[in-house]
Amino acid sequence: MSITLIIISKNKISTPDWVSSCSTINEVIIDTESDFPLNNDFSAKRNHCLEIAKNDWCLFLDTDETPSASFIDKINHFDNHQYAFRRIDIFLGKKLNFGETGHFYITRLVNRKMGKFIGKVHERWQTDKPIIKSNTPIIHNSHQTFYGFIEKINHYSEIRAKELSDLKTKTGIFQIIFYTKAKFFQNYILRLGFLDGIQGLINALGMSLHSFLVRSKLWSMQQP
Numbered sequence: 001m002s003i004t005l006i007i008i009s010k011n012k013i014s015t016p017d018w019v020s021s022c023s024t025i026n027e028v029i030i031d032t033e034s035d036f037p038l039n040n041d042f043s044a045k046r047n048h049c050l051e052i053a054k055n056d057w058c059l060f061l062d063t064d065e066t067p068s069a070s071f072i073d074k075i076n077h078f079d080n081h082q083y084a085f086r087r088i089d090i091f092l093g094k095k096l097n098f099g100e101t102g103h104f105y106i107t108r109l110v111n112r113k114m115g116k117f118i119g120k121v122h123e124r125w126q127t128d129k130p131i132i133k134s135n136t137p138i139i140h141n142s143h144q145t146f147y148g149f150i151e152k153i154n155h156y157s158e159i160r161a162k163e164l165s166d167l168k169t170k171t172g173i174f175q176i177i178f179y180t181k182a183k184f185f186q187n188y189i190l191r192l193g194f195l196d197g198i199q200g201l202i203n204a205l206g207m208s209l210h211s212f213l214v215r216s217k218l219w220s221m222q223q224p
Contacts, residue, residue: 001078002026003109004053008045009063018067024078027054040159043117050112060108066139074136075109082131083109087140092149092199099193099200100186100207101142105133121159146202153206157213164214165221176215184208 004027005019015028029049036048050058059075061067067075071085085108089101096102107125115127125131143149164171187193188204196203 001057001080002055003075003078004029004055004058006031006046006049006053006058006060007063008042008049008060013063018072021072022075024075025059029053040162041120043119043123046117046123050110050116053112056111056113058110058112060110061138062140064141066141068137068139071136071138074134078109081109082107082111082114082125082127082129084131084133085109085138086133086135087138089140089142091142091203092144092146094196094199096196096199096203098195099188099191099203101140101203102191102193102196106138107131108138120163121156149202149206150209153210154213157210157217160214161217161221164218169218171215171218171222176212176219179215180208180212183211 001024003022003024005022005025006029007013007016008031010033012032012034013030015030019025019028029052031045031049036045038045046060049060057078057080065087074083084105087101087104087106089096089104091101110125110127111129114129115125117123118126143152184204184207187207188201193200193204
């Protein structure tokens with residue numbers, strides 16, 4: 001069974017060297033902004049790539065994701081199942097073992113006839129077929145600088161707020177306060193983010209800031 005590798009990139013890039021080690025990958029699609037404009041809709045972008053792929057089975061990787069050796073071996077022994085892989089985050093130079101991304105699985109190997117991506121940002125694969133969780137890791141070099149982290153939070157919160165506004169979602173003082181505090185408590189305390197040191201604290205506060213910005217921007221959008 002053959003697989004199409006799909007990489008969404010802002011600019012044109014070369015095919016990664018590791019692809020030559022994957023005998024099951026016989027097509028590589030590197031979809032840039034000039035090929036199909038993002039327009040702040042990541043699901044539309046991914047679904048477009050599924051439409052133009054030659055194979056039914058498609059593997060998605062982002063430009064800041066690197067497959068582990070065990071991941072490449074997994075792809076070479078593909079068994080016709082949809083998979084969500086564990087993604088290991090390298091945040092500000094440190095691997096995060098706890099918090100929001102400490103045990104995060106992301107659906108990356110799908111059959112285009114079995115579902116579609118939904119959600120404009122932090123998109124997810126919608127399917128009525130099984131998805132197997134695999135501990136085979138993908139390395140995610142998520143944010144190399146603090147300023148890049150904040151910039152992405154601001155950008156993604158804008159997209160999410162617009163999406164909620166289109167859905168006529170209401171917000172107010174309670175939602176702004178509750179979501180902000182709850183997100184920090186969940187990631188830093190319940191998910192043990194404090195064990196990741198300074199990086200864990202910054203990540204937890206950043207995710208809390210994201211929640212604050214989403215609800216605050218949503219409120220602002222709904223004002224006359």
